[in-house]
Amino acid sequence: MNADRTDPAVLREAIAAELQTARDRTAALTDCVDDRDLTAQHSPLMSPLVWDLAHVGNQEELWLLRNVGGHDPMHPEIDPLYDAFEHSRAERPGLPLLPPDEARRYAHEVRGRVFDLLEASPLEGAPLLDAGFAFGMIAQHEQQHDETMLITHQLRQGAAVLAAPPPPAAADRLPAEVLVPAGPFIMGTDTEPWALDNERPAHQVDLPAFRLDTAPVTNAAYQEFIADGGYLDPRWWTAEGWTHRMQAGLSAPLFWSRDGGQWLRRRFGTVEPVPPDEPVLHVSWYEADAYARWAGRRLPTEAEWEKAARYDPATERSRRYPWGDQEPSAEHANLGQRHLQPAPAGSYPAGAAPCGARQLIGDVWEWTASDFLPYPGFTAWPYKEYSEVFFGPEYKVLRGGSFAVAPVACRGTFRNWDYPVRRQIFSGFRTARDAEDA
Numbered sequence: 001m002n003a004d005r006t007d008p009a010v011l012r013e014a015i016a017a018e019l020q021t022a023r024d025r026t027a028a029l030t031d032c033v034d035d036r037d038l039t040a041q042h043s044p045l046m047s048p049l050v051w052d053l054a055h056v057g058n059q060e061e062l063w064l065l066r067n068v069g070g071h072d073p074m075h076p077e078i079d080p081l082y083d084a085f086e087h088s089r090a091e092r093p094g095l096p097l098l099p100p101d102e103a104r105r106y107a108h109e110v111r112g113r114v115f116d117l118l119e120a121s122p123l124e125g126a127p128l129l130d131a132g133f134a135f136g137m138i139a140q141h142e143q144q145h146d147e148t149m150l151i152t153h154q155l156r157q158g159a160a161v162l163a164a165p166p167p168p169a170a171a172d173r174l175p176a177e178v179l180v181p182a183g184p185f186i187m188g189t190d191t192e193p194w195a196l197d198n199e200r201p202a203h204q205v206d207l208p209a210f211r212l213d214t215a216p217v218t219n220a221a222y223q224e225f226i227a228d229g230g231y232l233d234p235r236w237w238t239a240e241g242w243t244h245r246m247q248a249g250l251s252a253p254l255f256w257s258r259d260g261g262q263w264l265r266r267r268f269g270t271v272e273p274v275p276p277d278e279p280v281l282h283v284s285w286y287e288a289d290a291y292a293r294w295a296g297r298r299l300p301t302e303a304e305w306e307k308a309a310r311y312d313p314a315t316e317r318s319r320r321y322p323w324g325d326q327e328p329s330a331e332h333a334n335l336g337q338r339h340l341q342p343a344p345a346g347s348y349p350a351g352a353a354p355c356g357a358r359q360l361i362g363d364v365w366e367w368t369a370s371d372f373l374p375y376p377g378f379t380a381w382p383y384k385e386y387s388e389v390f391f392g393p394e395y396k397v398l399r400g401g402s403f404a405v406a407p408v409a410c411r412g413t414f415r416n417w418d419y420p421v422r423r424q425i426f427s428g429f430r431t432a433r434d435a436e437d438a
């Protein structure tokens with residue numbers, strides 16, 4: 001969202017556009033498969049697509065129509081079916097879910113009433129309304145489920161149903177790493193109007209100098225780790241990581257297979273050779289961490305990642321995005337499912353950070369060394385289940401968004417978190433090292 005949307009008419013239009021963009025994407029992800037596919041569970045890790053479809057409508061009804069608009073529930077009997085905390089993903093196919101047509105009709109009806117509410121709303125005067133926060137939260141929520149649905153598509157067996165042009169090719173030859181000098185910077189935000197509770201408040205963090213990979217680790221580099229026996233040597237793995245690697249039988253990123261002398265991967269229903277220059281995708285935190293140790297390096301902390309992405313030494317302030325404060329465009333970053341894969345490492349020169357790092361936003365979610373913890377002075381808002389219940393050492397933070405993340409749900413302060421074993425997500429990483437010499 002642009003900072004200059006102080007005129008309610010402009011803000012209203014921007015909110016309507018974000019809601020529509022999210023709904024168009026939801027439709028694109030669910031209209032391309034038949035009802036059998038929509039109601040099937042493609043992996044125990046995921047909900048059936050038809051659950052996501054009605055859940056986005058249900059959350060929109062709950063937050064916008066009921067909490068903001070004061071409306072009565074439209075169908076109170078379905079609320080428990082779509083409460084993400086009431087039923088695990090594995091249980092959801094067994095629930096009496098709305099069939100696809102009814103789920104679409106319900107979400108459509110909610111949206112019609114939301115547009116009426118938006119038209120009449122002053123978009124100020126209450127914390128949920130200020131700067132259209134609740135509307136922004138709902139647009140982000142739907143886009144996050146669109147990313148989840150894209151993961152379901154990746155796990156789904158069968159012929160390809162999605163298509164997109166390839167991302168732009170990288171042309172530049174870049175140094176392997178960049179230097180981020182020592183010193184304090186402001187992490188998190190007090191001013192980003194649609195930032196979620198875990199991104200707040202802004203606070204100063206002082207870091208020693210460090211060096212960071214200019215771009216995410218590539219498939220070619222990761223293949224060297226495999227070829228060097230990285231998966232066979234417990235030296236590179238944490239104790240839990242090694243136990244998991246043995247139990248799960250990990251030997252390569254998810255969706256990879258070996259065909260004679262080359263690695264293949266399955267990507268949204270198409271099997272193809274693994275492209276060497278592309279950032280590695282579908283690796284767990286344990287694999288990322290093991291690779292970093294093998295390379296004589298480490299994963300960056302979350303604070304290091306954010307300083308590299310946001311800190312501008314010329315002005316001594318933190319930017320909204322690596323390239324500045326402007327909204328992401330197609331020149332800046334690979335976002336919004338514009339492409340169905342990451343761009344080659346070193347792409348997007350217009351999206352470079354002041355330190356010179358590329359692709360911090362978009363392409364692949366980047367695992368960091370950090371546990372998901374609250375910032376000093378954290379307050380849960382607008383509900384504890386958004387972040388607070390997840391704080392703790394069992395989740396690792398990912399930063400920067402992937403090609404599957406919409407611009408509205410991505411910014412320099414945005415934090416994602418997941419279990420260190422997860423790899424069906426669009427996860428990659430880059431590595432860092434201390435720079436005692438700097």
Ligand SMILES: [Fe+2]
Nearest residue numbers: 055059084141
């Ligand atoms: Fe949700």
